[in-house]
Amino acid sequence: MSLLQRHAARFVICAALLASLSVRSDAATSDPVRSVDNLPPAPATEIRALNTGGEILVTWTASVDDAQSFSVFNGTYIKTGGLNGYRIYRATQGAEAELIGTAGPGVIEFADPVAVTGATYIYSVRPFDADNETVPDIAPGSTQDLARIVSLGGGPPDVVVVRTVKAEISFDVEVDVEDEVAVEAFTVDFITLMAELLGIDPSRITVTSVTQGSTIVEFEIADIEGEDEETITAEEALVELIAIVADDTEDEFATIGPVLELSDESTEEVVVIPLPIDPDGNIVLHWFSRTGSAVGFDDFFLFADNFGLAHGEDGYDATYDVVPNGQVDFDDFFRFADDFGTSIVNAAEIQGLIGQ
Secondary structure, three states, X not given: OOHHHHHHHHHHHHHHHHHHHHHHHHHOOOOOOOOOOOOOOOOOEEEEEEEOOOOEEXXXXXXXXXXXXXXXXXXXXXXXXXXXXXXXXXXXXXXXXXXXXXXXXXXXXXXXXXXXXXXXXXXXXXXXXXXXXXXXXXXXXXXXXXXXXXXXOOOOOXXXXXXXXXXXXXXXXXXXXXXXXXXXXXXXXXXXXXXXXXXXXXXXXXXXXXXXXXXXXXXXXXXXXOOOOOOOOHHHHHHHHHHHHHOOOOOOOOOOOOEEEEEEOOEEEXXXXXXXXXXXXXXXXXXXXXXXXXXXXXXXXXXXXXXXXXXXXOXXXXXXXXXXXXXXXXXXXXXXXXXXXXEOOOHHHXXXXXXX
């Protein structure tokens, strides 16, 4: 190989090495990685919904993180607080909450143009930042809870707090959850054993799911209507089951398998009692007693007891001031007379919710 050829070969090798170094350099370079914020903003409080006639005005007290400040750590300024804004959600009975709008930082109200007569809505305001969203911590049925519920038609919404007693239990046993026959047999054995251990009727136990991962069973325990003092309640039954699992000295679960874990997953939910509706879908405001299936004499006697009372007087109840003028008077009586005898098509549903 000539000297010229050797120099050419060296040039090619050097060029290849430089290209390789360039590739490695590019591979080591990347865009900055954004850190993830694991601290959710503080919740919005005092959420209220007001029917203004043409829209629902939702107001709230701003999150305490609706501002940015800085603290110093080892000579470095660290940003604290701050949020991107608020998401406003609206829910109707039995449906998931729907995102209906967003408000920026510093904003404390939102106008919802929805207006469906007879509907009841529950509003939620959730502060959010780049990585988190904070759901308000509100006790079901509390004053704060009722303030965010609005009923379009009639007075303030009637609500009941429904507690569902349920739990999740894991067994160290394998069940093929794809095999319907095997799952059904396991479910029957589970319900039978639980009923025997707790001394309750098997019909009160409902298995809602059986999943893999050892075997995880989600189930509910129901109360029974008209129960006497000797009948164990659903809550008492679950407390008893937790105690049995914690002190399983007699191997009570041998017919199924060892218990790995039991957790109380009970929930409380506000259920809005629907407004009474006549056969044409109109709201009936004079079915005061919630008895029977039509506006009748029980309602008349309640109305008569309140006739003549005015706002500010002891005993005044705006429920009976159907033609609102601050007094239960003949205007209300004439409206009551129009409704007398009207059938309530959803009477059974309402009575079931209020326990009648």
